[in-house]
Each structure stands twice: as structure tokens, then as C-alpha cells.
Amino acid sequence: MTYIPGKKPKKGSHGGVIAALDIGSSKICCLIARAEDPAAIKVIGFGHTSSQGVRAGTIVNMEDAEAAIANAVHAAEQMAGVTAHDVFVNVSGGRPTSLTLGVEVAILDQEVTDVDLRRALAQGRAQYRIPENEVIHAIPVSYSLDGNRGIRDPRGMFGDRLGVQLHMVTAGSGSLRNLATCIGRCHLDIEGSAVSPYASGLASLVEDELDLGCTCIDLGGGTTSLAVFSEGNLVFTDCVPVGGSHVTSDIARGLATPLGHAERMKILHGNAMSSSADDREMITVPLVGEDERTQTNLVPKSQLVRIIRPRLEEIFELVRSRLEESGADALSGRRVVLTGGGAQLPGIRELAQQVLDKQVRIGRPSRVSGLPDAASGPAFATVAGLLTQATRQHTELTISSPSVAVPGSLMGRVGMWLREHL
Numbered sequence: 001m002t003y004i005p006g007k008k009p010k011k012g013s014h015g016g017v018i019a020a021l022d023i024g025s026s027k028i029c030c031l032i033a034r035a036e037d038p039a040a041i042k043v044i045g046f047g048h049t050s051s052q053g054v055r056a057g058t059i060v061n062m063e064d065a066e067a068a069i070a071n072a073v074h075a076a077e078q079m080a081g082v083t084a085h086d087v088f089v090n091v092s093g094g095r096p097t098s099l100t101l102g103v104e105v106a107i108l109d110q111e112v113t114d115v116d117l118r119r120a121l122a123q124g125r126a127q128y129r130i131p132e133n134e135v136i137h138a139i140p141v142s143y144s145l146d147g148n149r150g151i152r153d154p155r156g157m158f159g160d161r162l163g164v165q166l167h168m169v170t171a172g173s174g175s176l177r178n179l180a181t182c183i184g185r186c187h188l189d190i191e192g193s194a195v196s197p198y199a200s201g202l203a204s205l206v207e208d209e210l211d212l213g214c215t216c217i218d219l220g221g222g223t224t225s226l227a228v229f230s231e232g233n234l235v236f237t238d239c240v241p242v243g244g245s246h247v248t249s250d251i252a253r254g255l256a257t258p259l260g261h262a263e264r265m266k267i268l269h270g271n272a273m274s275s276s277a278d279d280r281e282m283i284t285v286p287l288v289g290e291d292e293r294t295q296t297n298l299v300p301k302s303q304l305v306r307i308i309r310p311r312l313e314e315i316f317e318l319v320r321s322r323l324e325e326s327g328a329d330a331l332s333g334r335r336v337v338l339t340g341g342g343a344q345l346p347g348i349r350e351l352a353q354q355v356l357d358k359q360v361r362i363g364r365p366s367r368v369s370g371l372p373d374a375a376s377g378p379a380f381a382t383v384a385g386l387l388t389q390a391t392r393q394h395t396e397l398t399i400s401s402p403s404v405a406v407p408g409s410l411m412g413r414v415g416m417w418l419r420e421h422l
């Protein structure tokens with residue numbers, strides 16, 4: 001990852017302590033965990049602050065973002081009683097772009113080894129150069145030998161030509177450099193990164209969903225991002241720059257109420273689906289610029305729902321069209337897992353089900369233990385998924401044969417050892 005200044009990942013040199021940082025548009029949070037065993041990640045520190053200097057997942061004010069990051073990390077360090085030096089961070093800015101690419105390398109009737117897989121990855125990275133972009137992920141999704149497809153692990157097999165289907169995700173170098181600089185100013189190094197919905201999916205999808213095909217949709221504050229998983233791999237990711245904060249602005253505008261109050265109304269009374277009782281339930285709405293004690297409106301809840309619903313429909317329609325246009329819909333199966341703070345809105349599951357015509361459930365971080373209650377909801381899937389990604393990455397860098405990996409687990413999948421890095 002060339003955008004990370006002067007730092008190479010250290011192989012398991014952390015005494016099993018890892019740190020994850022989610023820089024979101026609404027909140028910035030940090031988890032510190034012990035992970036002696038990749039299957040047993042235990043959170044020991046949590047820090048959380050409202051986001052500053054970040055818009056639609058991109059850092060727009062370095063000083064503000066730096067201060068907020070430092071606050072979140074400091075709080076997590078205090079709770080954990082350790083100092084973080086390296087972090088795994090999410091990437092939301094720089095318009096992450098996804099593409100599947102076929103590469104082929106000559107084996108010349110020899111046995112396929114790790115070296116050949118690394119050569120294929122290097123070739124893919126060299127082939128897929130978008131100006132002003134950096135590669136975030138280069139994930140082998142399937143292999144072929146001499147044109148025979150459907151090979152899950154080619155190592156140890158013989159052939160002339162090894163084909164690898166690579167899923168590449170890139171993002172704009174400028175945004176990534178700003179991210180790295182901001183984190184560097186907090187005296188931290190980036191040890192690894194993952195696009196946000198990939199991390200959210202890793203945290204909240206169960207093995208069957210990862211295998212059979214599933215889309216994780218992360219409804220954040222400034223963005224809604226999606227990641228499609230199939231046969232255990234990330235096969236597509238995209239992001240639309242619309243999220244929960246747009247719903248809040250719509251409420252503020254529609255009811256002429258301050259943004260802070262619109263946010264409270266959404267959380268206390270909001271619903272994505274209407275019900276017959278909505279006309280009878282009246283909500284007090286303070287008006288912008290007026291004295292909250294004397295100048296208020298009374299509006300029926302139905303009016304609030306009529307504002308919330310169209311924006312959410314728009315978001316899910318955008319997601320649906322991104323899935324259809326990319327062709328990823330065919331791989332994504334019938335299941336959707338909703339994460340992100342926006343997934344907490346009552347009725348969101350039903351609405352997503354209607355618009356996307358899929359089975360929808362709300363996802364929470366489920367692969368790590370010791371999460372405090374405040375960090376156990378869907379908004380913390382990204383940061384928890386970064387911990388999972390961190391243990392995968394350490395394993396990827398150190399294991400040399402699949403027999404070392406835990407069978408049947410996320411870690412046991414073929415090709416994990418070099419998925420992300422050369």
C-alpha cells in the first residue's frame with residue numbers, strides 16, 4: 001500500500017494486541033483488542049466521539065479530523081491500558097471502485113506454489129492501474145489451471161497456465177494520502193485497511209451468508225455502502241453518497257425544525273413504514289429560530305414518516321441499480337444484511353425488503369467478544385470487522401500452508417494467506 005508512509009506490516013509483533021479505527025461521517029471510533037488466536041478476538045478498549053472534519057466518508061478538514069481521531073484512540077487506550085502504535089482503518093473516501101480482472105501466469109508443467117500466486121497478484125496489480133488511484137484490495141476469487149475452472153486451491157497441482165480471477169478495489173490517492181497523513185499526525189501508522197462495507201460484512205455475516213451469496217448494506221451518516229460476498233469472497237463493492245444525515249436534513253427542512261431536533265425526532269419517533277395509528281400520534285416540533293418553550297408545532301407522526309420514507313426508498317433504489325448495473329446482483333443471492341447506524345430505524349428492514357425484493361436482516365458485530373454494550377449495535381460493524389480483517393491479515397502474512405489455518409472458519413478459506421498483500 002504505497003500511500004502509507006514508510007511502514008511495513010510487522011508479522012505478529014504486537015503481543016496479540018490490535019487496534020481498529022473507523023473514521024465515519026457521523027462518528028469516529030476505535031477498538032483495541034487482544035487476538036492471540038484469530039478465532040478469539042477480545043475487545044479490551046473502546047473509544048468513541050462524534051465525527052469532525054469528515055464529509056461523506058472523506059476527510060475535508062485535517063485539523064478537526066485529527067483531533068477527533070486522537071480523542072477516540074486516546075479513550076480506547078485508557079480503557080485498554082495499552083498504547084496503540086498501528087491501526088487498521090476503514091476506507092470510505094476516494095470513491096472506492098470495484099473491478100474483477102482475469103490474469104494468467106505461466107507455470108510450465110510445474111507444481112503451483114505460493115510464489116506463482118504472488119506473481120499472479122503482482123501482475124494483476126500492475127495490469128490494473130487507474131491514474132491517481134491506489135489498490136486497497138486484490139482478492140483472488142477463483143482459479144483455473146490450463147483453462148479448467150472452479151479450482152479453489154491450485155497449490156500442489158500441476159499445469160502450464162495458472163489463471164486467477166482477481167477482485168480489485170481501488171480508491172483515489174489524494175483521499176488516501178489525506179487519511180494516512182491525518183492518522184500519522186496522531187502518531188499512528190496504518191497497518192492495514194478495508195473498505196467500510198467489506199469490514200461490516202466480515203463482522204456481521206455468518207459463514208453460510210458469506211458462502212451462498214449475500215449483500216451487506218451499511219447505512220451510515222453520510223454514505224450508504226454495499227459489499228457483495230459470494231463463495232466466501234468479496235466480489236463487488238460500491239458506495240452512494242447518501243445516508244442517514246440526509247434523512248435528518250429532510251426532516252429539518254420539511255418541518256422547519258433545527259437539525260439537532262430533527263435528529264432526535266428521527267431516533268425517538270421515526271419509522272420507515274407507516275401504520276394506521278400514525279395520524280393519531282402527535283409530535284411536538286420546535287421551530288427554527290423560535291423560542292422552543294413558546295413556539296412549537298404539533299404534527300402527526302404520519303407527516304414524519306412521509307418525509308423519512310422517500311429518502312430511504314431513494315437510497316435502496318440506488319443500491320438496487322448499482323447491483324443490477326454491475327452484474328453483482330446475480331452473485332448476491334437473496335439475502336441482505338443491513339448494518340450502520342441507519343439500520344436501527346424501525347421499519348427499515350421491511351422497507352429494504354420491499355424495494356430490494358430480498359430477505360433482509362439487521363446485522364451486528366458478531367465475531368468479536370467483549371464489546372461494550374455501547375458498541376454492540378449495527379453502527380459498530382465496520383470497526384469490529386476491521387479487527388477480523390486484522391487477524392486475517394496477520395494470518396495471511398504468516399501461514400504458508402492451508403493446514404495451519406483453522407478448518408471451516410473464516411480463516412480456513414483457501415488463499416487467505418496472501419489475499420490482501422504482496
Ligand SMILES: Nc1ncnc2c1ncn2[C@@H]1O[C@H](COP(=O)(O)OP(=O)(O)OP(=O)(O)O)[C@@H](O)[C@H]1O
Nearest residue numbers: 024025026027220221222223244245340341342344
Ligand atoms: N436509532 C436510530 N434510528 C435511526 N437512525 C439512527 C439511529 N441511530 C443512529 N442513526 C443514524 O445513523 C447514522 C450514523 O450511522 P453510522 O454511525 O453508521 O455512520 P458513520 O459510520 O459515522 O458514517 P459513514 O459510514 O457514512 O461515514 C446517522 O445518520 C444517525 O442519524
Ligand SMILES: [Mg+2]
Nearest residue numbers: 024196220382
Ligand atoms: Mg460508517
